[in-house]
Amino acid sequence: MTDVGKVFPNGNVAVNNINIDISAGEFISFVGPSGCGKSTIFKMISGLIDNTKGNIEILGSDMNDTGQKRTDVGFVFQDATLLPWRSVLDNVMLPLEFQKMSKQEKKQEALRALELVGLEDYTKSLPRQLSGGMRMRVSIARALVAKPKLLLMDEPFGALDEITRQSLQTELLRIWEKQKMTVLFITHNVFEAVYLSTRIAVMTPSPGKIASTVDVPLAFPRNDEIRTTHQFSDIVAQVSHDLKF
Numbered sequence: 397m398t399d400v401g402k403v404f405p406n407g408n409v410a411v412n413n414i415n416i417d418i419s420a421g422e423f424i425s426f427v428g429p430s431g432c433g434k435s436t437i438f439k440m441i442s443g444l445i446d447n448t449k450g451n452i453e454i455l456g457s458d459m460n461d462t463g464q465k466r467t468d469v470g471f472v473f474q475d476a477t478l479l480p481w482r483s484v485l486d487n488v489m490l491p492l493e494f495q496k497m498s499k500q501e502k503k504q505e506a507l508r509a510l511e512l513v514g515l516e517d518y519t520k521s522l523p524r525q526l527s528g529g530m531r532m533r534v535s536i537a538r539a540l541v542a543k544p545k546l547l548l549m550d551e552p553f554g555a556l557d558e559i560t561r562q563s564l565q566t567e568l569l570r571i572w573e574k575q576k577m578t579v580l581f582i583t584h585n586v587f588e589a590v591y592l593s594t595r596i597a598v599m600t601p602s603p604g605k606i607a608s609t610v611d612v613p614l615a616f617p618r619n620d621e622i623r624t625t626h627q628f629s630d631i632v633a634q635v636s637h638d639l640k641f
């Protein structure tokens with residue numbers, strides 16, 4: 397992203413001068429207060445809205461040129477947004493609906509995605525029969541089913557209790573390492589950002605901009621013990637400091 401800005405039609409300057417280069421395979425979190433433009437950046441990356449300034453190049457092509465629907469980008473939102481009348485398997489098959497594959501192949505791909513999140517035994521369940529954490533896992537499986545190269549996650553664990561949240565963080569890292577995709581992750585939680593990321597973009601508001609990027613040189617695979625190390629707290633302190641400027 398080079399010098400990217402977004403002014404909404406009502407004159408709101410949501411973000412200005414966003415500059416960040418993201419390499420394939422990175423896990424980058426965007427941290428910042430409400431209203432600093434995190435979701436706006438994701439909407440521009442996904443092509444849902446246009447940027448009014450600068451250039452966004454993603455997966456080797458310029459967003460301003462293409463304007464096409466990007467099947468190689470997956471999304472996960474804070475709400476699992478599952479269809480309540482569809483089984484877990486049918487929900488996960490949804491993104492494959494218009495792909496040229498046999499029903500059997502679609503089913504196999506959905507099963508593979510459900511195995512990744514440990515829900516292969518719940519294919520016939522309805523969303524209401526699952527816990528909040530399991531519903532989020534289904535939502536992640538649905539985002540992974542089309543094997544996206546880029547996964548955009550907008551506060552996916554915000555509504556979960558701390559224990560579920562931490563175990564899903566570890567699961568997500570395992571999937572990320574296995575699938576070798578690029579993940580962009582929005583969170584308000586500095587601890588979550590440090591645990592998950594290879595790099596953190598710290599954002600400040602009015603207008604939204606990236607105040608700093610902080611490298612997270614903690615080794616992978618990461619486990620819960622890492623959360624209590626000095627190195628971990630030092631990075632949390634650095635990000636918390638940068639958030640105040």
Ligand SMILES: Nc1ncnc2c1ncn2[C@@H]1O[C@H](COP(=O)(O)OP(=O)(O)OP(=O)(O)O)[C@@H](O)[C@H]1O
Pocket residue numbers: 404405406408409410411428429430431432433434435436437604
């Ligand atoms: N459709 C819109 N029209 C006008 N202004 C908008 C629109 N969408 C967002 N904004 C403004 O752009 C700014 C950034 O909003 P955005 O939703 O990207 O922030 P955010 O960092 O994702 O916030 P949160 O953490 O609360 O989700 C805010 O000032 C918001 O009011």
